[in-house]
Amino acid sequence: MSDFDIDHTSFAVHDALGWARRLRRDLGAVPITGEVLAEFRYLLLHVGTADTGGRLELLEPVGTDGFLSRFLASRGEGPHHLTFTVPDLHEAVRRVRALGMTVVGEDHEHPSWREAFIMPDPVHRTVIQLAQSDKSYPKPGELIGSTDRDPSASPSVAGATDPLWWTPLWDTPAEGHGRLGATHLVSQDRDVSLRLFEGVLDAGVSERDGSLELTWPSGSIHLHSGDTPGITGADLHGGSVEAVDIGSSRLQRHV
Template structure:
């Protein structure tokens, strides 16, 4: 199991993508559409740090008459973090394990051999929606998707997002910061249930996924902000808010 990406819900994906690519040097990996939403993924990282960097996914409502779940989410919560996706090699086995542990996965869909998925709701997963996905599509890790995109461009059907170029230095997404009412319990959950390993003050997964858990205090538990590293040693002069989340 590994942490694959953080999905951000936004009604204006083109503006968010322009900031990610134009300001932070993100690389577009690909995208497409599904029932009720469109998506595009980017990688914030670079070859000089092959074991770091992470993917972000922008998701936006599309043809909501077919399924308005994302439209309703944005209307209720505004744009911002929607879910964390963890990839597994055998979703059916993981679902059996989770049920044995007392969890109740929802939205289970095993019908598509290329992409099987299920979800844990925030009340079960310490404040954020968790998507578990089994994919038969290569490559496995984000850095490999980045290298493919560097050599042959993004993949997707359709290419609904505008082409973008940038001369910005490539920023590296170092970690996702997660607020928790009980940091130790949240750490135990992400380690024992979702395969994380403690490394210093962070939790890490194969392929570069990294989460830092902080005390929520008076704030609502869930994804707080994203921390960047920049290989060119340029510092962000201010917090940037993109798709409803702060990049620091």
């Protein structure tokens, strides 16, 4: 991973495998990778075709006293964070701090997944994760064409175990075939958002339907102005359902 890119949109849920089964059945989602850590386990999915689509992460708490358990207790299921990959995590963190934003949880010691987190602020009200890895995910065509996964070849979080905990998902047949489009994010200050996403994270920017479209190689964000900031959902194209609600957010068929 050598360039700036949007990696995935992450959702906190009580039952990651249950949600993954639904997303596989209705949208044809295919697993990429997943791991278990002290306070949570995650599963990263590709929702799309061999040529296009997007990545969605499901986070499930492990135990009852971790950060994710507290998040779900206070806010319920729904969007948790956005993740971007960067070519130089030290430099990205420096530039984010220069904007006056708060960065926590820095880990520069694990080459497979160096990370840092921009704390939620009044502008976006969502966690933004920055990551750098010396590994990359399989191409979508490889994911769709095979059930074999090599955990050692994909990015991996420090201290993670059980990288194939999610394999019962293969028992669920894919009845629908959709693809994930742009994530929708409401901002209270478009100028601040542009300084972060365009100025630091190198997004391409264009106007679309009264909002800004921020684009990277692996996906895009539709940035809306509003008084209630945060991730509101994402576009869907195709699939066997019109919409999938995950808590307060909606993955919705885009016409």
